[in-house]
Every structure is written in C-alpha cells, then in structure tokens.
Amino acid sequence: MGLFSVLLVLHISASIAIIGPAFLMPFIRRSARTVGQMQFTLGITTKLAILPKIGGVVLGITGVGLMIITKMGLSQMWLNVSILLSLLMVVIIDGWIAPRMKKIVKIISETQDKGREIPTEFGLVLKKIIPVETAAQLLMIAILLLMVIKPF
Template sequence: MSLYAIILIIHLVSAVIGLGVSFGMPIVLRLVKTTTQAKFAHEVNVGLEKYAKIGSITLLVTGLVMGALHPYLFKEIWYIASIVIYIAVQPIVAGILPKKTAKQLELLQAHKEEELPEEYQKLTKEMLPLHNVLMVSVVILVVLMSIKPF
C-alpha cells in the first residue's frame, strides 16, 4: 500500500469521525427542553467536540499532505474549492459559535429554574443559520471530494 493510500484512508476516517460528530452536536442542543437537559447536552458536546476538532485538523493536514504528494491537485478546481470552503467556515467554527455557546453556558449556570432562559433560546435561534451554513458546507465538501466534478 502506498503512502498516498495510507494518508487517504486516514483522511476518510477523519471525515467520518469529525464531520459525523459535527452534524450531531447542534441537533443534540436543539432537542433540549429544560435547563437540566441543556446542561447535560452541553457536557456531551464538550466530549464530542474533541473528536470534531481532531477530525477537522486531521482532514486539513492529510488533505494538504495528499496535495504535497500529488502536486497536480493544486491545479484541480474541486481541490482548491474544498480548501477555500474549509478555510471560509473556520471563523464560524472557531470564533462565532464557541462564543455563543460560552454565553449559553453562562446563562445556564446562573439560571435556577427548569424552564430554559429566554436569552438562551434566543442564542439558539441565532446559531441555527450558522449551523446550517456549516452543514451545507460539509455536504458540498463531501460532494466535491467524492465526485471531483471539475
């Protein structure tokens, strides 16, 4: 088995783990109905987030290594578009959503009732379009890398 094939397998496994978890995390948070459920969902997501981060970083590194092993990839539109999309969503993944999630956790820690705070629900609604952008981006990336349309 070639080095490229080994890197490709690592890349694919990272996609399944990292992107799969990334799809599930917002769904878990949207299903909560009480403060207790929300606190638990956030705890679960903290554990899952490790897999999402490791998978995401591994995807980038292995993707670039495959490009280094086969430089012609840097001339392929699907490959370049994949890198651009990946980088374009990083401000959402690494900046905006973590700040909103931290604010949600602060609200939950200060809240004593079982009914979710209104501000928590407002933040959840604000995050929904961002999660949708991420999910659509992931689907586009998977399609680009699977069928290599151009």
C-alpha cells in the same frame, strides 16, 4: 498497504471525525427542553467538540500529503473550492458560533433550577444560532460532495 492508501484512509477517517460530531451537535442541543437537559446536552457537545479539532489537523496533514504524493498541488478547481469552503466553515464555527455557545454554556451552568424550562432569552439566542449552524452544515455537505464527486 502503501503510503497513499494509509494517507487516504486517515484522510477519510478524519473527515468522518469532523463531519459526524459537527453535523449532529446542533441537533443534540436543540433537543433540550429544560435547564437540566440543556446542561446535559451542552456537556455532551463540549466533550464531542474535540473530535472535529483533532480531525481537522489530521485532515489537513493527510490532505497535503496526498497532494504531494499525487503531484496534484492546487491545480484542481474542486480542491481549491473545497479548501476555501473549509476555511469559511472554520470561521463560521470558531468565530461566530463557538463564542456564543460559550456564553450560553456559562449562563446555563450557573442556573440552579434544573427542572425549569429553558428561559426565553436563551431560546432566542439559540434561535439566532440555528441559521448559522445550518449554513455550516450545508458547507460540510458541499465540501463532502466536492471531495467525492470532483466535478471540476
């Protein structure tokens, strides 16, 4: 197996490591109905959050390697658009969603009554995050389509 094939397999594997957890984490969080369930789901999503970070580093390194091997550089419009959308997605997730989720995790972890329904204020904060998470998920789909179809 040549270097190109190895890089391509690693690149695709890294994209799966990013898209899988990042796409599913919001759905897992939204399924919680009690404080105990929310603590459990936040614990799971916190542990899964490492996969997109590792995958992002591998994706970047293998992507650059593939661009060098194929001598493509930044000459393809689909590649430029997908890189820009990826950067936008990182800003949305790390700059907007993650800080708000950290606050929620802290407050929920301090809540003692695990059987009680999730307090209304947390529900409101989560509802404000949902449209932004949906936008990030749509960006993931757009990036994936650009990488597979290479439309322009």
